[in-house]
Structure formats: C-alpha cells, structure tokens
Amino acid sequence: MYVKTTTRKAKSGTIRYLHLAHNDWDASKGRSVPKVLYSFGREDKLDRDAVRRLVASLSQLMRPGQTPPGGPHLTFAESRPYGGAYVLDQLWHRLGMAKILAGLASPGRGRPRDAAAAERVLFGLVANRALAPSSKLAASEWMSHDVCINGLGEVSDDACYRAMDWLHQVHGELEKQxxxxxxxxxxxxxxxxxxxxxxxxxxxxxxxxxxxxxxxxxxxxxxxxxxxxxxxxxxxxxxxxxxxxxxxxxxxxxxxxxxxxxxxxxxxxxxxxxxxxxxxxxxxxxxxxxxxxxxxxxxxxxxxxxxxxxxxxxxxxxxxxxxxxxxxxxxxxxxxxxxxxxxxxxxxxxxxxxxxxxxxxxxxxxPDAAARDAAARGRLVADLEGRIAGSDGLTAAKRAELRRRIAAVPGLDRFLRVTPGGLLRVDKAKERAERDLDxxxxxxxxxxxxxxxxxxxxxxxxxxxxxxxxxxxxVLKLRPVYHRLEGRIRAHVLLCWLALLLVRVAENKAGDTWTRMRRELDRIHIVTFTGSTGTFQQVTELSDPARDLLARLETDPPRRIFHLSPAES
Structure with a gap:
C-alpha cells in the first residue's frame, strides 16, 4: 500500500487529493492498476492528527521490535569533522605524496608490513599537525575517534611510531622527490x-x-x-x-x-x-x-x-x-x-x-614600517613615563629598585636616562635619534x-x-616535542614540514590564511546513521562560503554519500 496523489484544476489553482491505494493485477490489461482503498480528501485540508492516530493504531499489529511500514527507523550515531582532512588529502595526492611513499616502500628501504596503511597513518599525523596538533598518543585517539580520514580507521599509538620510524628511514629520498x-x-x-x-x-x-x-x-x-x-x-x-x-x-x-x-x-x-x-x-x-x-x-x-x-x-x-x-x-x-x-x-x-x-x-x-616603529616607540615611552611618574619623591633605594625593574625590560631600558642626582628621566635625545631611523x-x-x-x-x-x-x-605546534629518540625527533620535524607544505599550497591557491580556511572547513562533517538495515554516512550540506573555498582550491566537493554498510542478514 502507498499514498497516491491526484490533481484537479480549479479556478483557484491546482487542487491535490491524497488517497490510500494499492496495486491490483488486471488480467485484461495485462498490467497492475492502482485501486483506491481510502480517500483522505484535499491535501490542504488534511486532518493530520487523524492520520497519526491511524498509524499508531496499525502499529499495534506489528510484533515488538519490528519496523513499522513506511521505511526503516534511523538513529543518529555520531558526527565528525571532515572538510579539513578532505582538502589536505586532496593536496597530498595532488603532490603525489602517496605515490612517492609507495615507491619508497620497496624492499631494501625498511618496507613496512602494510605500506598502504603506513602511508595513511603518516598522512593522518600530518593532518593532525595542521588541524589539531597534539602528541602522538593523543593523535592516535584523534584519528580513531575525532575526525574522519579516507582509508583510515582505528589507529594505535604503535602504528604511529612505526610510521614515524619508516619516515625517518626514507627521509632523504622523500625530501628530494x-x-x-x-x-x-x-x-x-x-x-x-x-x-x-x-x-x-x-x-x-x-x-x-x-x-x-x-x-x-x-x-x-x-x-x-x-x-x-x-x-x-x-x-x-x-x-x-x-x-x-x-x-x-x-x-x-x-x-x-x-x-x-x-x-x-x-x-x-x-x-x-x-x-x-x-x-x-x-x-x-x-x-x-x-x-x-x-x-x-x-x-x-x-x-x-x-x-x-x-x-x-x-x-x-x-x-x-x-x-x-x-x-x-x-x-x-x-x-x-x-x-x-x-x-x-x-x-x-x-x-x-x-x-x-x-x-x-x-x-x-x-614608510609603513616607519609608522609601525613610531607607534611602537610611542607605546614604550608612554609606558616608561607611567612607571617613573612620581619617582622623584622616592628614596634613593626605592629609585634604585625601580631602576632595576625597568632594566629587566630591554625596550624600556633603551629610553631611560639617570641624571647625576639619581633621578629617572626619559632620554629625549635617544628618542629623537631612533625617530630618524624609523x-x-x-x-x-x-x-x-x-x-x-x-x-x-x-x-x-x-x-x-x-x-x-x-x-x-x-599553528602546527612544533614545540613542545615529547620524543626522546633522535630519529623520532627528526621525524616529528619532518611531519611539521610536510604539514606546512600543504598549508602553504592551500594558502597560495585560496588567497586566504589557513586559520580562516580551517575554521570554515571544519564545519563540513561526516554524519553517521544506523538502523535495522545497516549503517550509512553522509556529508553535511555545503554552505556557500565552503563551496567558494573549494572552488578557489580547485577541489571538487566531497561526494554526498560517503559510505554504505548493509546489515548482516
């Protein structure tokens, strides 16, 4: 059974009617024909409360846990940021990084057990530096539960360290290529x-x-x-x-x-x-x-x-x-x-x-730098004048203590002059001399x-x-470095460099800063729904600024349906 719609022309316009119908086989015509079981009347005058009562009454005929007619019920499972990782992955492949790493995984180069998986982990670590910099232990959690990256599922901290060790082994040829x-x-x-x-x-x-x-x-x-x-x-x-x-x-x-x-x-x-x-x-x-x-x-x-x-x-x-x-x-x-x-x-x-x-x-x-230098000097002089205001009434010991505190700030100490009597003054001559060099x-x-x-x-x-x-x-949090071994420290710096490379390419393409782009891209999510028929993941609707950004990056929008997984029978 299904809801069938019919229309009729009227002076006020087209009127739509709703009917409950099902298809019957007509032997004389050799095909199925719709048969109206019940008419709900005009769509604009539909009694929706009556329809809800009817659906609830019919649902009592279903066994417990059985899906009511009208389609499977879906449950929202989670939503993860996707846009930033998607754009970085597109740039990663555009530069041929995946292909380069596949070539470096040949025998005799410290080939990992699964080169494709190691490449995905390395990309995940690079994306982590660009999107949410953290330690490698936290990065494995981030990749596993807080972001969606193509071809990457659960990631252990051991996988991160193995990928970094491989990166250090092949870094010379990698940098050249x-x-x-x-x-x-x-x-x-x-x-x-x-x-x-x-x-x-x-x-x-x-x-x-x-x-x-x-x-x-x-x-x-x-x-x-x-x-x-x-x-x-x-x-x-x-x-x-x-x-x-x-x-x-x-x-x-x-x-x-x-x-x-x-x-x-x-x-x-x-x-x-x-x-x-x-x-x-x-x-x-x-x-x-x-x-x-x-x-x-x-x-x-x-x-x-x-x-x-x-x-x-x-x-x-x-x-x-x-x-x-x-x-x-x-x-x-x-x-x-x-x-x-x-x-x-x-x-x-x-x-x-x-x-x-x-x-x-x-x-x-x-001239622009001169204006900035003048403004910075003006702030320093104003700060110095505020600190020494009223210092003439202090004792010599108190002025000496104030003098030591000012000396700890090089920018202020540069403009401080001490008179022969021990009074604190702004050095106007030095201020004029610096003005000439702005x-x-x-x-x-x-x-x-x-x-x-x-x-x-x-x-x-x-x-x-x-x-x-x-x-x-x-932005990429080069410091602090949590590693102890020299190879892993070098690998950490390489990851920061690769992240900076992708960021700079994106900035040059889009003509915008990565901080602003990242904020817009992080609004693109992968949403996961589960139901009796399985699981599916869908990309959220792109906003106009996001579409404009992807166009400037010369990157196609992500496909709307990301993944479908039917339930096991």
Whole structure:
C-alpha cells in the first residue's frame, strides 16, 4: 500500500487529493492498476492528527521490535569533522605524496608490513599537525575517534611510531622527490631560496650523551670515546633562538621559495655552528638544483663567522640589519650622499658605501614600517613615563629598585636616562635619534650582479621564512616535542614540514590564511546513521562560503554519500 496523489484544476489553482491505494493485477490489461482503498480528501485540508492516530493504531499489529511500514527507523550515531582532512588529502595526492611513499616502500628501504596503511597513518599525523596538533598518543585517539580520514580507521599509538620510524628511514629520498614534485607541479621558482634557522628546546635536566656522527651530522653508532668524530648528543646546549640557553636544544633550518613554499628542512645538534650548517645546506641543495642560489638571512646569523661561511660556500648572500643609533654602520650609511629610489608602493632604496669591504650595502626605507616603529616607540615611552611618574619623591633605594625593574625590560631600558642626582628621566635625545631611523634597514650583499632593487626585494621575502617559523611554532605546534629518540625527533620535524607544505599550497591557491580556511572547513562533517538495515554516512550540506573555498582550491566537493554498510542478514 502507498499514498497516491491526484490533481484537479480549479479556478483557484491546482487542487491535490491524497488517497490510500494499492496495486491490483488486471488480467485484461495485462498490467497492475492502482485501486483506491481510502480517500483522505484535499491535501490542504488534511486532518493530520487523524492520520497519526491511524498509524499508531496499525502499529499495534506489528510484533515488538519490528519496523513499522513506511521505511526503516534511523538513529543518529555520531558526527565528525571532515572538510579539513578532505582538502589536505586532496593536496597530498595532488603532490603525489602517496605515490612517492609507495615507491619508497620497496624492499631494501625498511618496507613496512602494510605500506598502504603506513602511508595513511603518516598522512593522518600530518593532518593532525595542521588541524589539531597534539602528541602522538593523543593523535592516535584523534584519528580513531575525532575526525574522519579516507582509508583510515582505528589507529594505535604503535602504528604511529612505526610510521614515524619508516619516515625517518626514507627521509632523504622523500625530501628530494617532494622537492622535485612540488617544483614541477606548482611551477616554483627555485633560483632564490630563503634560508633561516631556529631552535626548539627540551624540558631536560641534562643534555644527551656524546655520540659519533657522520659527515651529515647523523648518528653513526661508534661508542669509542677517543673517536675524533665523537661529539655532543643531539639534544645539547647551544645558542638558543628562544632565549632558553639553560635547556638542551636542537637547531632546525628551513629553505623557502619566493612563494613561501617550504622545500626542505634540516635538523642539527643544538651546538652546531653557522659555518657547519651552511656548508651542509649548500651541499645538499646543490645535488638537487644547478640553479644559482642566494641565501637570505637576518642578523641572527652570527655576523663574522656566518658571512665567512656564506661567502666561502655560496658566494652570494643578503643579510639585513635594523639600524639603531648605536649601530656601527648607522652613521656611515646615513652620511653617504644620494637619493632614495622608489621600487614599490611602500619601499624605497639607495646604494651606499660603508667601510672598506667587498660587500655592497643597500639602505632601505619603508614608510609603513616607519609608522609601525613610531607607534611602537610611542607605546614604550608612554609606558616608561607611567612607571617613573612620581619617582622623584622616592628614596634613593626605592629609585634604585625601580631602576632595576625597568632594566629587566630591554625596550624600556633603551629610553631611560639617570641624571647625576639619581633621578629617572626619559632620554629625549635617544628618542629623537631612533625617530630618524624609523623604518630603515641596512642590507649587506655579496653578489655583484644583483641590482639594489633585487637585493631589497629578496630580503623582503625573508618575511616568508619568518612567517613559516611563526606558523610552525604556533599553528602546527612544533614545540613542545615529547620524543626522546633522535630519529623520532627528526621525524616529528619532518611531519611539521610536510604539514606546512600543504598549508602553504592551500594558502597560495585560496588567497586566504589557513586559520580562516580551517575554521570554515571544519564545519563540513561526516554524519553517521544506523538502523535495522545497516549503517550509512553522509556529508553535511555545503554552505556557500565552503563551496567558494573549494572552488578557489580547485577541489571538487566531497561526494554526498560517503559510505554504505548493509546489515548482516
């Protein structure tokens, strides 16, 4: 039986009538014909309460637990975020990551027992860094119960660690193939690689024990204390970029293209010198690309040693320095004659001569940066004035105590002046001196063929590296690192790099930040329903912003019906 609808034309429009009908076989016509059992009347005047009473009365004829006529009853089981993992998976396959890993799983390369499953676990760990960064133990729970990833079901923490160990075994060839695939598919310009380093520290009381390392800085396995190649362990003390010299650390290097795509990552023991890491980076990249590479770094690179290593190993570099009144180059650069030439809406340059050196110097000025510097200085001076207000009435001991507290804040201490009588004042002369240098940078370049404009624009791209470090540490949660073994620490950094690679590709495609994209994509869910006939999973309806985002990412919307699983008979 079923509900049949008939229509009739009237002056007021089309009127619909509802009937309870069933099909009877008509031998003379040789086909089934509908037979009306009961008429409910006009649809717009239907007594729905009477229909409900009829259905309830007929349901009493059913056995307990039997499905009433009218279709199976479905129960909502769960809803998991799907959009973010779906987009990352599409980019993962677009870059050929699954194919690359399948090739690296050949015999003799530490082949996992199930290469396809290991690839899915590795992708799940990469997606975890981009969507909900957590420890590997928490990541296994996240993949198993809190997100929906194609081809990935329950994941154990042991599976995560095995996948990381495999990633560490094949990382050299993996990085090379990812670089070549990204350069080819994305059309990257790799003639200019921006390189910078950072460090991450570990909450340890003691550094790792000394080990023997090969020429690439990897542990070689010898335990002979007299071996000249024996050096400090991986997590050891060094010059921290996070101002935590009291804790063991490792050094991490990142090479980024003009477009902000991270194409290579390195890890070294925490006490590795700039000269050593620059030499290795240059050697590694030379194997992949014969193009000319210019290294762009900021003054965090140790000045003398770093420049010597760059000149010896590359011959080309750009190093920038924010000018301060006490800078040894500030007065000489500003005293050189010449006019600024505009090269962009917010940037102008002029080449100057500073000292007797082979390096070229380019003075850059940005009006936008000058406005930001002035605003920041204004806040510091206002804060300092508020702290020292009324200090003239304090005792000498109290003023000395206030002086020590201010000295602990370098930005404030820079503008503090102490009079011969011990009174605290704002140093107006230093404030004026800094005002003259607002938005001004001095760039040092060792390449004679680059124009001043190219030097300035090349250094400006260093912001892409700094943004990558900022995202690695804040969005992808590079720190804290929970691993103890060197191989797993290196694998953790590789996972962060792969996540950053996917994030940057998505940002360049969509023209938006990953934080905003992730928020919109996480609204796309997989909803699971269960019933007597089985289980089915369906993707929620896409909103207009989500459809627009997928179009900008050149990604097809996910299929509406995700999975069907009939009940066992």
């Amino acid at each position: 990812v670089y070549l695939a990204a350069a080819g598919l994305l059309g990257l310009e790799v003639d200019l690689l921006l390189f910078d380093t950072t460090s991450t520290y570990f909450e340890l009381e003691e550094a790792d024990e000394a080990v023997t390392r090969n020429s690439r800085g990897e542990e070689a396995g010898s335990e002979d204390d007299a071996d000249p190649a024996r050096s400090a362990g991986f997590r050891t003390y060094g010059r921290s970029r996070d101002d935590r010299d009291d804790l063991p650390q490792i050094v991490i290097g990142l090479a980024v293209t003009r477009d902000g795509i991270p194409v290579r990552v390195w890890c070294w023991p925490g006490n590795t010198t700039d000269a050593t890491l620059i030499q290795q980076v240059r050697s590694d990249v030379r194997e992949w690309s014969p193009a000319k590479i210019i290294w762009v770094a900021d003054r965090d690179l140790s000045p003398a040693e770093g420049r010597r290593a760059l000149r010896r190993n590359t011959g080309s570099y750009i190093i920038g320095e924010k000018l301060r009144p006490d800078s040894p180059h500030a007065r000489a650069a500003l005293s050189c004659p010449g006019r600024y030439r505009p090269i962009a809406a917010n940037l102008r340059v002029r080449e100057v001569r500073v000292g007797d050196t082979e390096d070229r110097f380019v003075l850059c000025h940005s 938005g001004t940078y001095l760039l040092r370049c060792a390449d004679p063929d680059l124009s001043a404009e190219d030097v300035a624009l090349g250094y400006k791209q260093l912001l892409e590296v700094e943004r990558s470090w900022r995202d690695m540490k804040t």
